[in-house]
Amino acid sequence: MAELRFPPVRLPAEARAVREKVRAFLRDELEAGRFTPDVDSWGRFDPEFSRRAGRAGFIGMTWPKAYGGGEYSALSRFVVACEMLAAGAPCGAHWIADRQSGPQILRHGSELARRTLLPRIAAGECYFAIGMSEPNSGSDLASVRTRARREGDAWVIEGSKIWTSRAHQVHYLIALTRTGDPGPDRHQGLTQFIVDLKAPGVIIRPIHNLAGGHEFNEVFFDRVRVGDEWRIGEVGEGWRMVTGELAFERSGPDRFLSDYRLLTALIDHLGVEPGAEEVGAEEARAVGRLVAHLGALLSMSQAVAGLLAAGENPAVEAALVKDVGTRFEREIPEVARRFFSGPVRSGGADYFERALGRVMLHAPSYTLRGGTREILRGIIARGLGLR
Numbered sequence: 001m002a003e004l005r006f007p008p009v010r011l012p013a014e015a016r017a018v019r020e021k022v023r024a025f026l027r028d029e030l031e032a033g034r035f036t037p038d039v040d041s042w043g044r045f046d047p048e049f050s051r052r053a054g055r056a057g058f059i060g061m062t063w064p065k066a067y068g069g070g071e072y073s074a075l076s077r078f079v080v081a082c083e084m085l086a087a088g089a090p091c092g093a094h095w096i097a098d099r100q101s102g103p104q105i106l107r108h109g110s111e112l113a114r115r116t117l118l119p120r121i122a123a124g125e126c127y128f129a130i131g132m133s134e135p136n137s138g139s140d141l142a143s144v145r146t147r148a149r150r151e152g153d154a155w156v157i158e159g160s161k162i163w164t165s166r167a168h169q170v171h172y173l174i175a176l177t178r179t180g181d182p183g184p185d186r187h188q189g190l191t192q193f194i195v196d197l198k199a200p201g202v203i204i205r206p207i208h209n210l211a212g213g214h215e216f217n218e219v220f221f222d223r224v225r226v227g228d229e230w231r232i233g234e235v236g237e238g239w240r241m242v243t244g245e246l247a248f249e250r251s252g253p254d255r256f257l258s259d260y261r262l263l264t265a266l267i268d269h270l271g272v273e274p275g276a277e278e279v280g281a282e283e284a285r286a287v288g289r290l291v292a293h294l295g296a297l298l299s300m301s302q303a304v305a306g307l308l309a310a311g312e313n314p315a316v317e318a319a320l321v322k323d324v325g326t327r328f329e330r331e332i333p334e335v336a337r338r339f340f341s342g343p344v345r346s347g348g349a350d351y352f353e354r355a356l357g358r359v360m361l362h363a364p365s366y367t368l369r370g371g372t373r374e375i376l377r378g379i380i381a382r383g384l385g386l387r
């Protein structure tokens with residue numbers, strides 16, 4: 001049976017220095033009242049914040065300087081992501097482009113795409129959506145039916161995508177399309193394209209979520225023309241491309257820190273010294289357990305970042321972190337609810353109540369977005385040679 005690897009990582013001096021830098025940036029932002037900390041902050045869309053983060057060098061950190069990056073290690077980027085989430089900073093505008101679209105373009109995009117898009121992403125000015133899921137093709141991505149057909153030096157895309165987060169607010173979407181025969185394993189004949197969401201033929205319709213918010217959409221492609229230079233990877237290589245993109249999507253601290261501000265609010269609500277007389281033993285045990293889990297997740301996720309920094313492909317370990325991490329994210333509101341009496345209102349008077357109300361409405365999606373738990377467990381089982 002294959003083994004899971006989570007080698008302990010000691011942060012190098014560069015990453016420790018970057019932590020001080022990003023903390024100072026976030027402190028200045030807070031003191032100037034430029035953002036209000038919130039839960040699930042990587043879903044909050046604030047282009048002004050993203051531009052300031054870009055100017056400060058916190059987007060595209062690992063990319064070559066020639067493309068607007070900072071040539072930092074993956075561990076430095078990991079530290080910045082953790083600090084942004086822990087501060088509850090509204091980093092949603094640039095999050096997807098920084099986390100997965102930019103790295104995908106850097107590795108597999110054309111030189112034109114790299115030169116045109118990466119510096120704008122790193123400057124916090126250009127944002128992306130993920131165009132994978134379709135009606136009836138969520139977990140089973142290989143069954144996508146959106147088609148791209150070659151016409152001269154361009155491609156014409158027809159079909160639709162669903163659950164596309166922020167497609168109504170961002171500039172581009174990377175679409176997984178069918179360009180050829182699926183072959184015996186159904187993974188052949190797929191190709192990814194960068195689609196300009198302002199292009200003629202793109203229609204975006206809102207889907208409102210459980211919390212009443214407009215965060216995701218349906219996107220329709222009605223004969224949308226895309227030049228060949230906006231293709232990602234080789235024609236027919238889309239399956240390899242999309243699974244590589246998902247490895248970036250699944251491995252980070254956003255899979256266990258979405259509720260961090262609720263956890264700290266719970267601790268404030270219970271009192272600063274769990275275990276002291278005014279805090280009951282049950283509360284102290286519950287908080288202690290959550291904090292211990294958070295520590296373990298942080299070490300595991302940091303180990304994944306270390307493996308990425310060493311050029312390895314820790315896809316199975318990343319799937320495990322997402323599976324355990326998102327379960328943890330769903331447990332925090334359940335524990336917090338036990339220690340809040342009365343109905344919870346997301347517009348409530350104190351921060352703990354508001355954060356709890358907001359997380360209760362968003363938490364059901366945590367284990368779905370980026371791949372469901374059943375799918376992740378299948379990947380883990382396969383990686384361990386169990387299926």
Ligand SMILES: Cc1cc2nc3c(=O)[nH]c(=O)nc-3n(C[C@H](O)[C@H](O)[C@H](O)COP(=O)(O)OP(=O)(O)OC[C@H]3O[C@@H](n4cnc5c(N)ncnc54)[C@H](O)[C@@H]3O)c2cc1C
Pocket residue numbers: 129130131132133134136137138139140162163164165166216365366368369370371372373374375378
């Ligand atoms: C908040 C949010 C944001 C999202 N943003 C985006 C986005 O920006 N872009 C995008 O492309 N998608 C996005 N998604 C879609 C998300 O990736 C899919 O919802 C997810 O992959 C599941 O697909 P599905 O909804 O079609 O469910 P289905 O695939 O129909 O699954 C339904 C149920 O069946 C289970 N199941 C399915 N197949 C198997 C199997 N083989 N074995 C065991 N169980 C199985 C699943 O685990 C699940 O419980 C988002 C989803 C959410 C909730």
